[in-house]
Amino acid sequence: MISIPRPWIPQRATSGSVTIRALLAALVWLCLTSPVAAHLTPNSEIRLDFAPGLVKADIVVPQAEFGYATGLATDNSPDSLAKARARVLAGMAVLDVHGRPWRIAVDRIAFEQIAGPPDLHLELSLSPPPGASDRALLWRWHVVTREAPSHFALLVVDGDLAGGLAGDRELVGALTAGRSELLVNRGHASLGSLLANAFGLGAHHIAEGYDHLLFLLALLLPAPLLAARGRWGAPRPARKTFAKLAWIVTAFTIGHSTTLILAAFFGVRLPAQPVEAGIAFSVLVSAIHAARPLFPGKEPVVAGLFGLVHGLAFATLVSNFGLGTTTRVVAILGFNLGIEAVQLGVVALALPVLLMLARWRHGQRARLVLAVLTGIAALVWLTERLGLS
């Protein structure tokens, strides 16, 4: 066998020793041809909320991406907003299954910070053409994606009052430069399913709304007691306690139902922050009342008045009840029934405890502890909601 010796490589002509040479090769590999990466750009998001006769769309386009793609100014001057509005409307369309356009109304447009860097934020109301289904639409979208193909927009359904959702939200798909249309078909929904879904929605909201329940429970806490000389004293007879509880719960229901109906039918609205702060304040008042009687015998009136505030909060949660009077009535009815069902359930569970507490020898101390804890929670909420923390 012939062996061929390896050639001698002159060191001076290379980078030095083999080790150094290898090191430099490694550096070239690491640095000049450094590992590449997928650089992520913020994407847009379109959230649809289906209601009978009306679809609300909440659209968020990252401000920088909008500016990059369009070259338009991204401030909140009327001229900039008008141009942004025109640009978005020119880059989108909503069609029925036969290709007829839906009516698009821009309820609100602003460049604002929602979470993270600022966004272009639009709220649209979409109405189907006469005779078309209000539960099926074709969403066409070129905004930013036409000029920046690496941008995409997620199309999401996050509300369907009549048909319900499989989870918190349902993704329809991603709109890209190469896939600019997506069909959204929510299928058929009857009045029965509208009622059932609105019921579920109401139950869900009150069950997750600890402040609403805490307000009510704190108000009920001294209900089995009689006030005397500025203190809670002897137990009230059981029959009178039941009557008192019923009045309080009914007054609260009348209160929140009133503002909910006003909001749904007449568009009565208040900004979320004062409403939420008002609710925290109501919890604080009811906590103090549970410790020392502030308005003995007037609990139903207070429950009714604060119920008005709580109803405004429900209205902000359920902003889209659709257009038709019948469907709105059914939706509000279902929503209120859901709230009442949970409320009554909680009261039914709390009632025996309240009665026992009134007759227990340590009941007064326990009530004070519960009142203080409720008061602390109310103060924390109040501080947060007033933006003081």
Add this chain to the structure above:
Amino acid sequence: MSDKPGPKWPWILLAAVFLITAASIAFDKYKARQGPPDPLPSEVKPWFGPRNQLELEQAAQVAVDGARARLATSSDEWLRQEVLARALVRRFRATGSHADLAEADGLLDKGMAGAPFPAGPSLSRAEVSVLAHRLDAADKGLERFFAQVGEPDDGESAGAWSLKGDIAFQRGDMKAARLAFSRAEEYDNNAAVALRQSMLALRTGDPDLARRRINAVLRAPKLSRYVKSQVSLQRVTIAYATGDWKAAGTWARFADGFFPGNPLAMAHVAQQKALEGDVAGAVKQYEAVLAKAPLPEIMDALAFTLRLQGRGAESRAWADKAGALWAERYRLMPEAAAAHLVEHELALGDPAKALAVAKADAQARPHGASLILLARAQLLTGDAKGALATLERAAKTGWQTAGLYLAMADVHTALGDTDAAEDAREDALDLNPKAMDPAARYIWFGHD
């Protein structure tokens, strides 16, 4: 016999001793895992070699001129061809000129063809093929190298095994890469091996090990200013991968000051300025770097920074310039430029154009970085399911970076699986607490 209980203090003492011992062992293990702290930048000392970018480029030019003159006297001699090829690679390293890499590649082809088997510039062939992302050619070069009867010295063997590791790494075989680097380490425990092991550790979810290996290289004697500055930039990459932006800034500025004029180090400093909130300063610095060194990767970084500022016209102007340069590089060395071209198209161009190139690159080099790029191209061209399959393939190779998990989160979101998306985001944040910080988008160099 008394029922009176004995004193409790011996038991308390025993428990205290036991607790202190256990705590000491745990602390020792923790410290051992952390390794020694980073060296202070002032402790990093250079050996001889060029002191700045200008001297590096001049030295590279002299080497190319000399090698070219020697080759001119005997143009068919493979050894002289190899010498010129190595000089060209050295200049490529200094200037980023792909024309030099392409010429070196051609010279080594000639050298291999002109030398009797198994002689020839086999190790250089393998090295340049790895640089050019031609893994099959690199394999052939190594086969020829190992076919030689003469026993290579330890340094050469370490180099060859390191290249084997590089090939395995790029093919997504992390286990084989780890074994090959260990084998290289057995021959010669040098900085080149440590760098590779650091890179491997970082991409497989062990940034602490990556940091320890880099620190060892930073502390090592007999390494030039240029090498140490580039190693510092690798330390920056590790810092970005763990969300330690302060350390990233320290080492980026160190690299820039230690070896002045290097465009990559200067670009890292510009990037760091953007991360620290001085985006206007970053743009200014990128523009200053580009005035001296018009490199497409720096143009892309600037264009992306401008995009994140919503400055479309300026961004597109730089992206167009970079696109033209990438196209030229792709024409010269398609495999070497492919991933960069994909990166450019995905961030600043058209994902549809990126898709075919990304597929080819991922097929040739199915490691995490290429697969993540392919998945992004698939996602942006409407194939979210394909993107998920690609990312799962990347995860199976052992690739474990915040970038992978963020890409997964995007794909899961696009597929409507919000729970899986949330899990993926949490995985990303476990590795890099700043992975989802909006400012992290300014990281172009050293991004995972």
